[in-house]
Structures are given as C-alpha cells and as structure tokens.
Amino acid sequence: MTLLDVATIKADFPIFEKKMRNDARLVYLDSGATSQKPRQVMAAEQYFYTHQNAAVHRGSHLLAEEASAAYEGARETVAAFLGAKSDEIIFTKSATESLNLLAYSFSNSATGRFALGVGDEILLSEMEHHANLIPWQQLAKRTGATLKWFEVTPDGRLDLSQIDQLLSARTKIVALTHQSNVLGTINPITEIAKKAKEHGALFVLDACQSVPHFATDVSKLGVDFVTFSGHKMLGPTGIGVLWGRSELLAAMEPFLFGGSMIETVTMESATWAPAPRKFEAGVPNMAQAVGLAAAINYLEAIGMDKVHEHEVALTTYALEGLQTIKGLTIIGPTNMDSRGGVLSFALDGIHPHDGCQVLDQYGIAVRTGHHCAWPLMRKYGVSGTTRASFYIYNDLADIDALVTGIEATKKYFKVS
Amino acid sequence: MTLLDVATIKADFPIFEKKMRNDARLVYLDSGATSQKPRQVMAAEQYFYTHQNAAVHRGSHLLAEEASAAYEGARETVAAFLGAKSDEIIFTKSATESLNLLAYSFSNSATGRFALGVGDEILLSEMEHHANLIPWQQLAKRTGATLKWFEVTPDGRLDLSQIDQLLSARTKIVALTHQSNVLGTINPITEIAKKAKEHGALFVLDACQSVPHFATDVSKLGVDFVTFSGHKMLGPTGIGVLWGRSELLAAMEPFLFGGSMIETVTMESATWAPAPRKFEAGVPNMAQAVGLAAAINYLEAIGMDKVHEHEVALTTYALEGLQTIKGLTIIGPTNMDSRGGVLSFALDGIHPHDGCQVLDQYGIAVRTGHHCAWPLMRKYGVSGTTRASFYIYNDLADIDALVTGIEATKKYFKVS
C-alpha cells in the first residue's frame, strides 16, 4: 500500500486553496465526473495563447508554424502515452464526441466491416454510460441492427456466463467500458476482445475511467478503438481523444465535414485527407490539445503505476471505512479484485441528494444521481446512488472526512 | 474614420510582446483565421479552473453549483450579445461543429420542414467556406436533394440576378455566409432571408466572419440559424455557438447522444431533454464557454459599432495603400460598400506562398492558400491568394508595414 505524496501534489492544484461552505477545506471526491487541474496544465494553455497562437496547418508564418508544432507535438505525447502511432490519434471535444464520431462514421461508411443491417448485432453491457449506449441505439435505429447486452451480477461484475450466446458471427460491434463509472468494476477487456476478434467484430473501448487512472497500452488490449476525455485526467475541458487502428481509420468515412479535412473540393463533391486530418474538421481545439499533453506529462512524471497503486490504497481504505457504517450498502464490488477508485453506495432512509447536501456543508464533494447510467440504476432497483471517486490529490484524511461526514448526515436526519 | 486606441488594447494581448524572426515586432494580419486572446479571456478560464471547476448540471455540491452558474451565465452573455433567448444558444466546439450539427440533425429529424428528398434543393453560394459547403453536400448525398448555388461576380459580390430561378418552393435550406472570409464581401442577408422565408426555406447563416466584427441581432436578420466560432472573436479555441429559433430547436432531433441530453433512458431507447440541453451531450467545454463570455464582455466594453468603424477605417486605408503597388490585384470589392476587414490579393510573378515567406521575415503574419474556399479560387482562376485580415489590435502602422513588406518582397524576388 503505497500512497503518493499528496501534500506536494495538492500544492499544484490551486482550487484546494478555496474555502468551501462554513470555511471547510475542499474534500473533492468527484473526479469520476471531472478532475481538478494542476497549474502546469493552465500554464501550458496560457503559453500557447501568448506565444504560439495561430490556426494550425493553414499558414506558413512563424506563429502558424509554432502552433502546428505545438498541436502535433500534443498528438505525439498522447500517442506515446497510449503506445499508439501518432496518426492514429484523433482529437475530439470529448469522449462523447469520440463515440458519436464512430457511430456516425460507421453509418457513413456502410461498407465492409462498417456495414450494419437487419440481423446484425451490437453488443453492449448494462453498466454502460449513456455516452456508450445511446449512440449505438441510434446506429441500430438507422441501420436496423439489434442491440444485445451483457447483464451485471448482483456484486457489480459483468455477467459473462452468456458470452457464447451473446457474441456470434452476427456481432458487428462490441462497445464496452473499461471501468464502470458507477461500480468501479474493471472489466476483463483483453479476454472479451479476443473472443470478439474471433467473430470479426469491431471492439470499441470506452476508456473514460481507465486511461486517467492506470497505464493503458492500446497495442496490447486487442481492441480497435479507444475513447476518453481530457477533463477527467487533469486536462482542460473541451478535449477528447479517439484512438483507432490505422487500417480502420483509413477505410472509414469522415464524421464532421469542413476545412482542413479535405484533399480537393468542388461545389458538388469533395475528397478527404488521410487520417487523422480526415476526422478533424475546422480550426481544432489547439490550446486544449496542448493542455492535455501537459496533463499527460504531469501524470507520467508521477507514473501511471503509482497513480493506480495510490487509488487502490485509497479505495481499500474507503471500503473498510464505509462498511463500518450501519445502514450503508456498497453498490459494486466490495473487494479490490479488478476494481478502481470509484465507489457507489446507498444509505438506508436517506436519499442520495439529501445526503450529498449535508456532506457539502463539510466541503465534501460527492456525486449523486444516476451517473448517466440509468439502466444500471434500474437493475439495482435504486433511483440513484452516492458516489465517491478518487484521484492523485486525495488522501486518507479525505476518506476519514467522508466517513465522519456520513455519520453526521445520519445524525442530521436522525437515522440510526 | 474613427480608430480605436490600439496601444491600450494591445497591452491586453500578451502575444504582442513576443519577438518574431529577425527581432521584428508581430504584425498580426491573420485574424480571419483565428484571433489573438486578451489577458481577460485567459484569466476567466483560469478563474473557472481554480474556483469553480466541476461537472455542470450533474451535482448539487458547491463547486457543481458554481460551475453550472458560470456555464449558464456564459450562455446568457452570448444570448444578450445576439439579441436571443438563452435557451436558443447551443454551445458546440466550433462553427464547423455547429454547421454539421444542423446537417445531421436535419437528417435525423427527417419530418416536416427538416425532411429532404429527391427534388428538394439546398441553396448555397460559390463563396462558402468548406464548413458551410461540405456538410450540405453530404446531406444532399444522404437524402437525394440537389445543391444549387449563387455565383459570384468578377468584383466579388454575390450574383443575385438569378435569385428568382434559384430560390423556389423546392428550396428547403438556404445556407450562406454573412461575410466572405476571402473577399470581405458582406452579403445582403435580410433581403435574401426574406425571399427564402416566402418560399418556406430554412435559413442558415454562417456568421464566423460577422459576429466577431459587427453587431449582430438575430431577431432582426430574419434567419433561422446562426453559427460562429469563439476563437475568431478573442475567445478560446474549442468553443462554437449555434443559435436557432426555439420552435425549430424544439422540433429537431439531437445530433450527439450521451449524458445530460436525455430525459429517460432504458437499454433500448431514450427520450430527450428540451433544448439547449438536448444538443449538448456530455460534460461540456465549460471553461471555454466562460472564456467566450469574457471575450464578449471585452468586445462589448469597446462596443461592436466602434469595432466595425475601426475595421472600416483600416480597410479603407489598406485598399488605398495596396492599390499603389504595381502588379497587385485585389480579389474582392475595392470599395467599402458592404465590406469588412478581410482583403485578398494577388501579386504578379510571385506565388502567395513565396510572398508570405518574405513578409514573415518582417514579422508580418498573413494567410495564403485557398482559405478553405477552393471553389471560389477556381472561379477566380487562382490556386490561392494572400489574405490580410484586421481586428481591434491592428493599426495604420500595421498596414504601412504590410505595404512596405510587399514592396520588399517584390525587390527580393526581383519583380518590378
């Protein structure tokens, strides 16, 4: 159990200087929704704006040259971080856009492996975030394909018992989350991806809750596409990533159309630049790409393995602490096998929204509600949960504060 | 001819402290591609990250509340700036995304006014930016509709002589730019929109080059949708706007699917929140929206009429100066009737790319190439132009530098 030096890390995150309600310090346990930003990330964006700002790829003046170098440099940083090739990295505005890009691009392509029709299937799971569910519902609607899904077990795992029925030659796409944003479960991706490959299905990995938290090598996962957001990994808002295998990106039609993604254009038709340009129409989110690269540098300076160890240590401690509370039920795995730093729970007699409000009085920020995973809520028969999620700037004192806060909540609402 | 106090304005833009090649000062004449950013915009983003950063709309803890207030406050700022209602403002990543949103949403809706098919027409112009051309080519391809377009006259105006043939009951969509990003021409939008309305066509205005440069009141233009980018108006990269009439937004299907845009979700289907939420899936580009609001505040403190007057003065002066240069041809209007601060030209015997390279040695940043308006280049029989575009931080000295720079370029390449 090795914890990071949180005091030093926290000093890089100016938001922790802020005083919360009742002069409380900030106990930020909502990194699963969005992470806080270190000075280094803000400084990188600022540096871009004050020294390099110009539209990339379109000019040969000095600023345009420097802006292009900064933006393409950011792409290389992301590629190296993922074990990918540079031209396999596409910048989007968010994981949500990355996933929609895929669903629309598949419809636009509609040939070969991207052709879907009646009888074809898309395989998901009950623990998907809406962003990895509704785009596929819509693709199914457009094409006539059918949705199938893995169920979840009572203890918060993917139920793989039916895998050989669910995955077949009819399966064209498998889209799964690497780590559940509600349960904290880490899914056995390589195992499932191997089976998917045998059936010739494309594998889309929603890595929103994994890439920020543990080392991810796309070349080893056996998947075809990986999507995630910058804002959940210390990066700016407004930046997301799509990684895809070169040969697939080459065969796919674009999603957004406009400047910089073309080869030639007439009034009536157009042809496309090679990937990644083909998928990045318009003046891109340059400063945000540069900010994301700074976030990655920050994480790599710590080391992704250390980040993961830190979160495992915190989560172990939190599971213990929370389970001492009478009337508290963990929703999701209660042990640390294949599990990350996201923890959902229910409290007898106290609605999550009410509980959260009391915790907020102590400066404790947790998330409540359905966490954009409504089908999962229905499965567990709750309208929502309270969720604590951890990152590099959390320490054991934060978890103590949470446990104490929950006890105080129970007292406030006179629940024993 | 009233110029702004450029020295004072420039002091807000740290990039002008940068030394260019050969220790030259920066003469930035590429604002048509992207604008520079004042400290106030960077400070607003930084303030968001250091005092309010949390995922909007999804939490009730203090930071989430403050982040939501900041983000929705930004929406109100944009709405007030455009004379629009708040819930008619949709934040996107760029004008390019806004335009693609429309084209995809129209296909997704496919009923009533949004239904397109064989025999229906989409009316554009030859001076459109690729972003307001290719999405419509693709929509036509998806639906079987036909593209029509206004031609341009030799002096850079929309040729409206055929308007009564081009615009008919078959016209379902008219998509035009307010100001050409190549010619500087300001198109007579209200006049065309009035005719479009008589025929029941939807009118999409590409306001990328107008909203940053002169006052735009959407309630008076008679159009249905307006799109623009933040980065061209002192705002951050990674933020765009779509304005649409409430009743149209209410009737339209969403574009991107995921979190925060839903009403209810099951594994097999979903229903949508009202606009604008319906069109903003995922954790949004919060800091960039806040930055854009700061940019708008900055522009409004100057006054959009003053901004426009300043650019008119600069352009008048530039037209005069440039036309003293032998072998230089202006591509676009040579008078100031309905014309903004974008100026394209050709230089006999010197390819734009070569000319730009010499100017760059003097710290002068101009744009060369087809400016994402390839059909327009073909129309004028050039492979590209050199473009100077002005903004609030430019002064007469910048234009003098440009004229001197062009003379030096001619000398360098021994062209008389």
Added chain:
Amino acid sequence: MELDSLYQEVILDHYKHPLHKGLSAEKTVQVHHVNPSCGDEITLNLLLEGDVVRDVTWDGVGCSISQASCSIMSDLVHGKSVDHALTILESFSELMSSKGSITGDEEILEDGVALAGVSKFPARVKCALLGWMAFKDAALQGRNEEKK
C-alpha cells in the same frame, strides 16, 4: 447551520409522512414526470370534477425536498378550482426562483413557505418543482379532457 433553512422540521415531517401518497383508482388524467439530472420520478393522478380539483394522489421516488413538496402541493390544491391552483403554483415558482430574497406568502402557500430555503440552493429548485410541474401538466391535460 445554513442547512437548517433547507431542511425545516415541517419538510422532514412531510417527507416521513407524505400526504396523498399512493395512487387513487379514479382519475381524470395520469402523468409521469422525471428529473433527468437525478433520476427522481413521480406519477400523479388528478381527478377533476368540472373545474374543481377533486383529488390529487401521487407516487414516486425522490429526495426529501421533492417528496415533501409533492405532499404539500397535493394538499394545497385539493378542492380548489384549477385556475386557483395554478395561481398557487405561480406563487410557489416565484418563491423558488427568488434566491432567498422573499419568504413566501403563508396565506397562499401554507406549509409551502417552509420550502423557501430551497431557493438558496439552485441545484435543489428542480427537486421542489417536480411535483408541481407534474400537477400543472395534469391540470392542463385534464381541463382539455373535461372540455371534450
């Protein structure tokens, strides 16, 4: 504690012992509303007799604020004319958007004034309005039904 303005005793009482909870068999119209950001749901039965609210019953899941508000609302509108009920709703909406600047008219809102503190917590205003919006929707639909 600031919180006490949110969770007044009368709110917690309504939460624990909600009025008119449990759906009636008879109804003019039934509506189902959700709060998409937190997942709270309510089903509401409205029984009209001409222009008079004969009965409002409801069921659903939600936080103390949404449940208490629904309980208070259903009791308030009971026996009133639809128009009268809608003016009460208007007063309540005004209170909710007041950001703590007004305390609400007890003559009109009765126990509803206990929800005044909610207006200082913007994220909770939606909770307090859930039941009221469901009622409004039902009332407008119901009135059309009655007119047929």
Added chain:
Amino acid sequence: MELDSLYQEVILDHYKHPLHKGLSAEKTVQVHHVNPSCGDEITLNLLLEGDVVRDVTWDGVGCSISQASCSIMSDLVHGKSVDHALTILESFSELMSSKGSITGDEEILEDGVALAGVSKFPARVKCALLGWMAFKDAALQGRNEEKK
C-alpha cells in the same frame, strides 16, 4: 537573411526556367497530386521503358519551392532505373526531414541540395515534396503497368 537559405539562386533559376515542364504526348502513366493546405497542383507524365525512366514531364501551379523541386526532380530521375530513382527520392526525403541538420549529398541530389534550407521551414517541406510524391506514385503504378 535566413530567407536566403530557402531561396537560393539555383532555386529561383529552376522556378523561372523549369525543366521538363509541359506534358509529353507519350506516357506510361499520368498522376495528379495536390497540396490540400495551399491548393498547389501538379500533373505528371511518366514514360517507362522496361525499368528505366525514359521521360518525366509535368505541369501545374505552385510556389517557387514546389516548381523548382519538381524541375530538379524530373531532371534527376531522367534515364535512371526506377529503383535508382527511388533511392534518390529517399535521400531527398531524408534531407527534407532533417530540420537543417544535414546538407544533402551533392553526388546524389545534384541541384537538389539547394533545397536543403527548406527543411528549416516545416510549412514548406510539403511544397518541396509535392513533385517527388507524384513521381513516386507514378513510378509504382508504372512498374505495375509494365509488368502486365
């Protein structure tokens, strides 16, 4: 001036008096390449005789760098075997991506070394490569033609 490393006299000479410009009637294969970021275009005719480049002619619009580079290229590959021509191309590509760290082998590249300065202007590397990439494309296609 830094610029002089880019615009060497020999470049400007080639620009003003380009070699092999104007398309030949006879050809094994014709290709058309564009530089999407600036709009420059080139059409190139390649005439092969077995494995030997009998003739390369071209036409198009472009900046001095792209035109001069095309002129130099067409002269360099003339009469060489396709394999030999492709190794020249490789040397040239290496020079272009050198960011000014090498000066190029004059034995191999002849006038092409005058383009060494381009490698210090990343936005112009594409200009210098336009003709070469067209030639490569034509050579690979042409070789397949010949094999048929």
